[in-house]
Amino acid sequence: MSERDRLILELQTIAKEAHCGSPPSPLVALELLKSVKGDVYLTALASAVMGHAWQHISEHDKAQMAFSSAIEGFRAAKRARDETEAMILLGTSHLLSGEPMRALDHWSNALQIARKINDRELCIRVYLGVGQVYIGFGDMESALQFNELALEMARRLNHDERKGEALLNVASDAYRLGRYSYTLQCIAEAEKLLETTISNKIWSAEVVYFRGRVHAQQGHYAQAKLELETAYQLSEQNDNLWGKAHALTALSETLLKMGDGQTGQVLEDAHQLAKMANLAPLLLRCSQALITWYEQCGDVSASLPHYNYVLQNEQAIPVKVTAVHAKQITQLLARSRVRCLARDFS
Numbered sequence: 001m002s003e004r005d006r007l008i009l010e011l012q013t014i015a016k017e018a019h020c021g022s023p024p025s026p027l028v029a030l031e032l033l034k035s036v037k038g039d040v041y042l043t044a045l046a047s048a049v050m051g052h053a054w055q056h057i058s059e060h061d062k063a064q065m066a067f068s069s070a071i072e073g074f075r076a077a078k079r080a081r082d083e084t085e086a087m088i089l090l091g092t093s094h095l096l097s098g099e100p101m102r103a104l105d106h107w108s109n110a111l112q113i114a115r116k117i118n119d120r121e122l123c124i125r126v127y128l129g130v131g132q133v134y135i136g137f138g139d140m141e142s143a144l145q146f147n148e149l150a151l152e153m154a155r156r157l158n159h160d161e162r163k164g165e166a167l168l169n170v171a172s173d174a175y176r177l178g179r180y181s182y183t184l185q186c187i188a189e190a191e192k193l194l195e196t197t198i199s200n201k202i203w204s205a206e207v208v209y210f211r212g213r214v215h216a217q218q219g220h221y222a223q224a225k226l227e228l229e230t231a232y233q234l235s236e237q238n239d240n241l242w243g244k245a246h247a248l249t250a251l252s253e254t255l256l257k258m259g260d261g262q263t264g265q266v267l268e269d270a271h272q273l274a275k276m277a278n279l280a281p282l283l284l285r286c287s288q289a290l291i292t293w294y295e296q297c298g299d300v301s302a303s304l305p306h307y308n309y310v311l312q313n314e315q316a317i318p319v320k321v322t323a324v325h326a327k328q329i330t331q332l333l334a335r336s337r338v339r340c341l342a343r344d345f346s
Helices: 003-019 026-035 040-056 060-076 080-096 100-116 120-136 140-157 160-176 180-196 201-217 221-237 241-258 263-277 280-296 300-316 323-336 340-344
Strands: none
Touching: 003 026, 003 040, 026 040, 040 060, 040 080, 060 080, 080 100, 080 120, 100 120, 120 140, 120 160, 140 160, 160 180, 160 201, 180 201, 201 221, 201 241, 221 241, 241 263, 241 280, 263 280, 280 300
C-alpha cells in the first residue's frame, strides 16, 4: 500500500467515525488538514472531517466554511458521491444555524447529483433533511410524513444506518405531536439497531433522551430523571454540546416538576449550555422554567431578566410556515424533483 493510499484509508475511517458522531477535536482536524496539503482529494476529505469537528461543538459558521471547501475539493477531484454528501452536510449545518431556505438550496443541488449517479441512500438523506426543515416551521405533520417516507425507503433498501436515522426523526416528530407510544416504539427499534449493526454515540444518547422525555410527559418523573441524567452523561462523554444542552434542559424541567432542591442550579447550567450552543428554543424553555423557579423561591428580581427574554422572543418561536415560505419550499422541491423519489421507490 502506498503512502497516499494509507492516508486515504486513514482519513476515510476518521470521516466515517466523525459522521457517526465521534469526530476529532478541531485542533486534531487542523493537523490532519496540514498533513495532506497539496493533494486535492485528501484535502477535501480532511476539510469534511474539519466540518464535523466544528459542527460537533456548534460552531456553525466554521463548519460551513469547512464543508464548502470539501465540496469544492471533491468536485475538483471528480468524486461525485463525496461532493453530494458534503452538500447534504452543509445543508444540515445551515438548518442548525437557523437558515432553512439555504439548507433547502443545498439539498436541492445534492438531490440532482444523487439522482444522476443513482444513489438512493443519499436521496433518503435529503428527504430526512427536508423533514427537519418542516420542524423549524412548526409543521410537525409534514415533518412526520417526510420522515416516514424516508424510513419506508430505508427499509426497502435494507440500509440500517438510514433506518436508524429515520426512526429517530420519526420518534422526534411523534413526540412533538404527543404520540408517545409511537415514539417509544420507534426508539426501541432504533436501539436494537444500535446494539447490533450500527454505531453512533449521538444517536445512542438520543434514544435515552427521548425515552426520558416521554416518561416525563407521562408523569414518571423519577424514571425520567435517571434517563435524562444518563443522556446528559453520554453526550458529555462524547463532548457533544447540542446533546448536552437538550438533555440538561429536559432534566431541569423534570426536576422543577419534582420540586427538587437542585433545580435552580441545573436550570442555570442548562441556560448557559443553550446560550453557548445558540439554541434559541432551549433558551426560551430555560427562561420560562427559571421564572417559575425563582417565583417559587420568592426571588422575583432574579426572574426579571428571564421575563424580558420571554417577552422579546416568545412570539418568534416556533416560526409558522408563511405563504412565502411555503411557496419557496414548493418551488425548491419541484425544481429538484424531490417528489419524484416516491415514484422511484414505489
